[in-house]
Amino acid sequence: MEPNVDVEVRVALTGGGIDREIDREQEYVTALYARLDALREEAAERLAAAEGREAAAVWRAEAARLDAVEQGLCFGRLDMRDGRCVYIGRLGLFPDEGGEPLLVDWRVPVARAFYTATATAPGGVRRRRNITTRGRIVVALNDELLTPDGARDEDLVGEAALLAAATAARTGRMRDIVSTLQAEQDQIIRHETDGVLVVQGGPGTGKTAVALHRVAYLLYTRPHLRARGVLVVGPSRVFLDYIGQVLPGLGENSVVTATIADLRPDVEISREDPPGLVELKGEAVMAGQLAAAVGSRLRTPEHPVEVEFEQQVLRLEPRECDRAMRKARRTRLPHNQARLVFQREIVEALAGRLIEAMEAIVLTDTGEALDGGSPDGRLGEADLRALAAAGVVIDHDTGPTTMLDEVDRAALRNSILADTGVQATLDELWPPLAPERVVSDLLGERCDGWSAVDVPLLDEAAALLGPDDGHATFGHVVVDEAQELSEMDWRMLMRRCPSRSMTVVGDLAQTGNPAGTSSWDRVLRPHVRERWQLARLTVNYRTPAEVMAATADLLAAYHPGTPPARSIRSTGVPPWRLGTTRADLITTVADLAAAHTDGQLGIIAPNALVAPLAAALALGTSPDLNGKVVLLTVDEAKGLEFDSVLIVDPAALLGAAPHGHNDLYVAMTRTTQRLGVVHPGQPPAELSALQHHPGRTEQWVIYWMT
Numbered sequence: 001m002e003p004n005v006d007v008e009v010r011v012a013l014t015g016g017g018i019d020r021e022i023d024r025e026q027e028y029v030t031a032l033y034a035r036l037d038a039l040r041e042e043a044a045e046r047l048a049a050a051e052g053r054e055a056a057a058v059w060r061a062e063a064a065r066l067d068a069v070e071q072g073l074c075f076g077r078l079d080m081r082d083g084r085c086v087y088i089g090r091l092g093l094f095p096d097e098g099g100e101p102l103l104v105d106w107r108v109p110v111a112r113a114f115y116t117a118t119a120t121a122p123g124g125v126r127r128r129r130n131i132t133t134r135g136r137i138v139v140a141l142n143d144e145l146l147t148p149d150g151a152r153d154e155d156l157v158g159e160a161a162l163l164a165a166a167t168a169a170r171t172g173r174m175r176d177i178v179s180t181l182q183a184e185q186d187q188i189i190r191h192e193t194d195g196v197l198v199v200q201g202g203p204g205t206g207k208t209a210v211a212l213h214r215v216a217y218l219l220y221t222r223p224h225l226r227a228r229g230v231l232v233v234g235p236s237r238v239f240l241d242y243i244g245q246v247l248p249g250l251g252e253n254s255v256v257t258a259t260i261a262d263l264r265p266d267v268e269i270s271r272e273d274p275p276g277l278v279e280l281k282g283e284a285v286m287a288g289q290l291a292a293a294v295g296s297r298l299r300t301p302e303h304p305v306e307v308e309f310e311q312q313v314l315r316l317e318p319r320e321c322d323r324a325m326r327k328a329r330r331t332r333l334p335h336n337q338a339r340l341v342f343q344r345e346i347v348e349a350l351a352g353r354l355i356e357a358m359e360a361i362v363l364t365d366t367g368e369a370l371d372g373g374s375p376d377g378r379l380g381e382a383d384l385r386a387l388a389a390a391g392v393v394i395d396h397d398t399g400p401t402t403m404l405d406e407v408d409r410a411a412l413r414n415s416i417l418a419d420t421g422v423q424a425t426l427d428e429l430w431p432p433l434a435p436e437r438v439v440s441d442l443l444g445e446r447c448d449g450w451s452a453v454d455v456p457l458l459d460e461a462a463a464l465l466g467p468d469d470g471h472a473t474f475g476h477v478v479v480d481e482a483q484e485l486s487e488m489d490w491r492m493l494m495r496r497c498p499s500r501s502m503t504v505v506g507d508l509a510q511t512g513n514p515a516g517t518s519s520w521d522r523v524l525r526p527h528v529r530e531r532w533q534l535a536r537l538t539v540n541y542r543t544p545a546e547v548m549a550a551t552a553d554l555l556a557a558y559h560p561g562t563p564p565a566r567s568i569r570s571t572g573v574p575p576w577r578l579g580t581t582r583a584d585l586i587t588t589v590a591d592l593a594a595a596h597t598d599g600q601l602g603i604i605a606p607n608a609l610v611a612p613l614a615a616a617l618a619l620g621t622s623p624d625l626n627g628k629v630v631l632l633t634v635d636e637a638k639g640l641e642f643d644s645v646l647i648v649d650p651a652a653l654l655g656a657a658p659h660g661h662n663d664l665y666v667a668m669t670r671t672t673q674r675l676g677v678v679h680p681g682q683p684p685a686e687l688s689a690l691q692h693h694p695g696r697t698e699q700w701v702i703y704w705m706t
């Protein structure tokens, strides 16, 4: 597809015309950087002056924000029909003396037209200009005149700049797209909902990019979120590393990024579960089972319980235990916290019994306690009559009416509580529990390490038991590759986000986790009922049309209702396959990798082949995103992209997991330019659309030629 630059503009921006325009913009951009430098200097001075005081943090953050916008400070300009000219950039800049802004922040309403104005709905804009800079130098301008006969493709704005970004070589780190955001993306970024916004879109439609820009937008427009915190959840550490530069590049350094497992750093993960178990452990019924397991540890005695305290035997009646238990449960506190209520009630009952016994002891007028009567020291009516007859004067008026004051009573309760016999009884009736114990008892497994899917179970147990100091909460949570989360993961995440303000992005056709989802409604409704909305992204900015065409059968077969995302470009290079033998598989991949020179190559292989391939390619078994060749599993490749992708043994990918077809789809859509598939034996039917590469195997370099 040709860049959609209006013909008039092409004419205007050729030869001397464009040079003059670039010079003019350079002057303006230079002035913007001068202003930025002045602000940086001021921030540095203020920081130095505030060092050691609380204000230092504010100035440190400001200095970081100003540093972050160095690249691409200004990237756009709107010429309005009313004659105004608005420069758009990564932050707002004002003249020293105040007045009209020199540069407006991309997040303010006036900047919105830069992303949404079209020839048919220009919104007061006459011309949109994309300004491309390298360092502080203006290197290109792309103009669109928003006249009725202007743009040809109403879906794409700033098309030349967009295509330049889409075809640029990848670096192993995601870049922000603030200068080329498209209208359907902008709409999501600025969506006003307070509830859950789900963004469903095919591969490469910008879901990750949009979610991260939405975070920057929300932090700008809802400043209270800075204090309450924003969490971005991704599928793997590799992925979080891949996206790690985007928010800092947008001036936002305060966001927490984590995988689900990272949210419980106290749990050490040392093993993997088979798919069947992963699926089982991810189901929401596990929460009910854990709650039932905790509840089943309470014991209401059928007969009185005898408690020994300081050589006395006290009896706790079943109804007293039952009452205490009901009172504790009514608090709806977690198990270990409700236990304190139960304990207080039981201690109170025992103390009451002792106090009653003590107060029943009758004193003489000289203050002596009279022994006798029943075994607990009580004197019955008959005893008293006998004593009176014996001439003992009982002091009913002046003698102390109670032996124990409040301090004595409190001391008595404390010593009951501290008594090991009493504690043993309490533990029997309402045992204190630890999450690890509850989970391992329920799973019936030896507790010899945890898998990643145990984490939400442990978190659930921690929440049931309380107090759970191990979890922070956030004002907004972004979930990327959200189709991978199990029902138990969702429960864990919802506990981190009491406000239920979330941006959830994913693609149901890419679900690889056997416990992942095939319905947004099913996973969200239990937590937010109707408070969620669906937005869609429809344009694929990553994968060339030729590659998407090769995935069409796969998508149609397994997700018949899902419309494919439309690629914005084609490369003219068809994806290819190469048959080999199992014996030659590793060396073939190594030869192909050695012949790849143009950009970054991602090799996506079944788990079992990672170790032998790593050895043959002299790579580590964990992916290194800085490498020219990156070796990864499909799980690790989720959300990532490479200039070229080589898929190894697709049949093994298809067969490895219940969602093998989705895994193959994910693997095929990671490329921005070229895709090759190496298969031992016959290719799987799902790849019938791929042509065998005509090249000869001794000329490996041909395979990557475009």
Ligand SMILES: Nc1ncnc2c1ncn2[C@@H]1O[C@H](COP(=O)(O)OP(=O)(O)OP(=O)(O)O)[C@@H](O)[C@H]1O
Residues within 6 Å of the ligand: 162, 165, 166, 175, 176, 177, 180, 181, 182, 185, 201, 202, 203, 204, 205, 206, 207, 208, 209, 210, 507, 510, 541, 542, 638, 639, 640, 641, 669
């Ligand atoms: N408006 C845009 N301008 C320039 N590049 C864009 C734009 N939107 C998306 N891209 C680029 O397209 C690529 C894919 O984006 P992203 O990873 O966010 O897609 P995704 O929908 O999350 O993909 P997937 O589901 O396949 O992981 C990235 O390189 C991103 O920078």
